[in-house]
Amino acid sequence: MRHFILTVLLLIATPAFAVTIEMPLNNSAQEQRARAIFSDLKCVVCEGQALAESDAPLARDMRGQIRAMIEAGQSDAEILAFFVARYGKQVLLNPPFETATMMLWVAPLLLLLGGATLLIRATRGK
Amino acid sequence: MTRFLPLLLFFALAMLLAFALLQKPQHDIMKLEGSMMREKLPTLTLHARDGTSQKLALNGRVTVINFFASWCTACVGDHAELLKLSRAYPQLVLEGIAWNDTTSRTDEWLAQHRNPYTHVWFDTKGKAAVALGLRGLPESYVVDKHGVIRYHLPGPMTPQLRNDIMEPLIGALMEEP
Numbered sequence: 001m002r003h004f005i006l007t008v009l010l011l012i013a014t015p016a017f018a019v020t021i022e023m024p025l026n027n028s029a030q031e032q033r034a035r036a037i038f039s040d041l042k043c044v045v046c047e048g049q050a051l052a053e054s055d056a057p058l059a060r061d062m063r064g065q066i067r068a069m070i071e072a073g074q075s076d077a078e079i080l081a082f083f084v085a086r087y088g089k090q091v092l093l094n095p096p097f098e099t100a101t102m103m104l105w106v107a108p109l110l111l112l113l114g115g116a117t118l119l120i121r122a123t124r125g126k
Numbered sequence: 127m128t129r130f131l132p133l134l135l136f137f138a139l140a141m142l143l144a145f146a147l148l149q150k151p152q153h154d155i156m157k158l159e160g161s162m163m164r165e166k167l168p169t170l171t172l173h174a175r176d177g178t179s180q181k182l183a184l185n186g187r188v189t190v191i192n193f194f195a196s197w198c199t200a201c202v203g204d205h206a207e208l209l210k211l212s213r214a215y216p217q218l219v220l221e222g223i224a225w226n227d228t229t230s231r232t233d234e235w236l237a238q239h240r241n242p243y244t245h246v247w248f249d250t251k252g253k254a255a256v257a258l259g260l261r262g263l264p265e266s267y268v269v270d271k272h273g274v275i276r277y278h279l280p281g282p283m284t285p286q287l288r289n290d291i292m293e294p295l296i297g298a299l300m301e302e303p
Binding site: 044045057058060061062064065068085086087088118121 | 128131161162165226251252253255256257258259260261262
């Protein structure tokens, strides 16, 4: 029984997100917007972590900047554009769907189809 | 024949990557490209040693903005090159921005490694860092007489970078009207 409980606890354990130990904005609607934006951006000094999850000092600075911009009344689009202008499109967790970034979305699909084709061919040959 | 396909694909990919890696980087000093380059330097609000908030003023002079910290090991080499650069161009304005560090540790470090900076600033909340798209330390920005960023160096200045890019660039920018 103890093992069962421990296993369940381990399975439902979630990472402790960095945002919880920073000063949130007073306005909860604004803080919700901030957190949504934190999940839309990458931490630029980490390996594949969202801005929401990183403890890195630069990530803290970036989150501080986002909160300040929300309080100053800037829109989500303006905030994202601010970071793209400084860090490039790769700062967005979900690259926009346009001609320049089309391959990012399509390439995995193409590779999957290509691999599946080769696999089918190989198994049929037997 | 199709059994050679994976091998051929691998070979083609290897050739493509080798070609890309062996490209010699071309520097036309006046046409360098990169993030933040050719952009007007954004207004930077920095903290002076006494804690007061001030906006960085360029006053129409060629400036190198250098982010550093006492805990940054790569900054030691970068700093040595910065010293050499300042000796080569005494008219060059060097703005040092200590990022994520304390005044006392910064002062200690500068006493140990020498201080070539015209001013030392403290980017306490990292606003200047984010405003300039900083990715790490050390990081430097060369700004011309019109407040336009002409070079963004993410990483330490090596002797080669100083010789091949920084010195020629600063020389050229000083000649510019």
